[in-house]
Amino acid sequence: xxxxxxxxxxxxxxxxxxxxxxxxxxxxxxxxxxxxxxxxxxxxxxxxxxxxxxxxxxxxxxxxxxxxxxxxxxxxxxxxxxxxxxxxxxxxxxxxxxxxxxxxxxxxxxxxxxxxxxxxxxxxxxxxxxxxxxxxxxxxxxxxxxxxxxxxxxxxxxxxxxxxxxxxxxxxxxxxxxxxxxxxxxxxxxxxxxxxxxxxxxxxxxxxxxxxxxxxxxxxxxxxxxxxxxxxxxxxxxxxxxxxxxxxxxxxxxx
Numbered sequence: 001x002x003x004x005x006x007x008x009x010x011x012x013x014x015x016x017x018x019x020x021x022x023x024x025x026x027x028x029x030x031x032x033x034x035x036x037x038x039x040x041x042x043x044x045x046x047x048x049x050x051x052x053x054x055x056x057x058x059x060x061x062x063x064x065x066x067x068x069x070x071x072x073x074x075x076x077x078x079x080x081x082x083x084x085x086x087x088x089x090x091x092x093x094x095x096x097x098x099x100x101x102x103x104x105x106x107x108x109x110x111x112x113x114x115x116x117x118x119x120x121x122x123x124x125x126x127x128x129x130x131x132x133x134x135x136x137x138x139x140x141x142x143x144x145x146x147x148x149x150x151x152x153x154x155x156x157x158x159x160x161x162x163x164x165x166x167x168x169x170x171x172x173x174x175x176x177x178x179x180x181x182x183x184x185x186x187x188x189x190x191x192x193x194x195x196x197x198x199x200x201x202x203x204x205x206x207x208x209x210x211x212x213x214x215x216x217x218x219x220x221x222x223x224x225x226x227x228x229x230x231x232x233x234x235x236x237x238x239x240x241x242x243x244x245x246x247x248x249x250x251x252x253x254x255x
Contacts, residue, residue, distance in 0.1 A: 032166035032179045036158060036186055038194040044151035047071050056203045057139035065141075073142035081107075086138065089130075093143040096135045102127045108137055144204060153204060157181050171197040 026034075043049070048070040054063050060081070067077035073093035079086050084107055086100035100108070105123035135142065143149060161182030169178040169187065176187040176197060187198040 028166055029163040032177055032188075033158060033163045035177060035188050035194045036163070036179050036181070036196075037155065039186070039188045039196040040151045040154050040158075042193055043154075043196050044148045046147040049145070049147055049150075051077075051145060055145075055201070057141070057144055058203075058205060060139050062139070067141060067145065069142065069145045069147070071147050073146045075142045075145070079138055079141070088138055088141070090135075090138075090142040093140065093146070094135060096133055096138060096142065097130050098133050098138060099130045100127060108133070150204075154184075154186075154199075154201075157184055157201075 048068060051065055051067045051069065053065055054061070055065055056062070062079055062081050064080040067075050067079065067088065069075040073090065075088060075090040077088055079088055084100065084104040086098045086104050088096065088098055090096040102123050105126040106119060109119045109122055109126070158181055164180045164182065166180070167178050169176050171187050174197065175190040177190060179186045179188060183202050185200040186196060189195045189197060
């Protein structure tokens with residue numbers, strides 16, 4: 001074989017080798033962790049999220065939640081715990097209005113010392129109106145479920161437990177990686193950008209628990225005759241007529 005031809009073929013072979021795509025050697029679990037963290041970054045930057053499910057936030061197991069929560073902690077939707085049901089409207093993490101049914105208020109007012117008959121009467125009264133409540137009444141959903149705060153908690157899960165397994169699946173027809181981290185399961189899109197479509201987390205830390213963001217909030221008390229019940233201000237007609245010019249415990253003027 002002429003030497004010139006051999007050299008040309010050698011150059012062609014080398015060029016072909018250089019153009020051959022390389023195969024990623026990243027272990028599947030490590031790659032899944034990277035994808036999940038990318039998805040959590042997307043979550044943290046999200047302007048708002050729609051939650052549907054049965055989350056356990058701290059010690060409280062909510063049996064049905066349908067909430068939209070924004071990045072600022074504003075939230076609206078509904079929450080239920082067995083027979084207790086409430087509509088929720090939060091202007092931010094600290095300003096929360098609810099309109100609950102009688103069982104909801106029976107539970108919320110249960111620490112009153114005026115007796116069960118008085119609790120029942122007040123529960124029926126509250127059930128007819130929107131009321132400003134302490135955020136703890138609804139597990140501080142505006143703070144716990146706002147995108148950035150939730151992403152921080154989920155990153156902590158990944159850091160502490162690591163990826164246990166990964167498999168392929170679908171969510172509403174979209175291909176996902178089903179990633180198990182400890183006892184939690186996350187469904188992350190295979191397509192770019194990585195997005196978290198669904199998750200199953202046994203328990204989210206309540207606001208103020210070890211590992212959760214923020215400070216422990218106190219329990220608000222009513223200042224106008226309903227007694228303590230984690231209620232900051234009632235907006236029924238009677239209370240509006242008798243309200244004083246003092247401020248409620250969540251810093252909202254009641255005059």
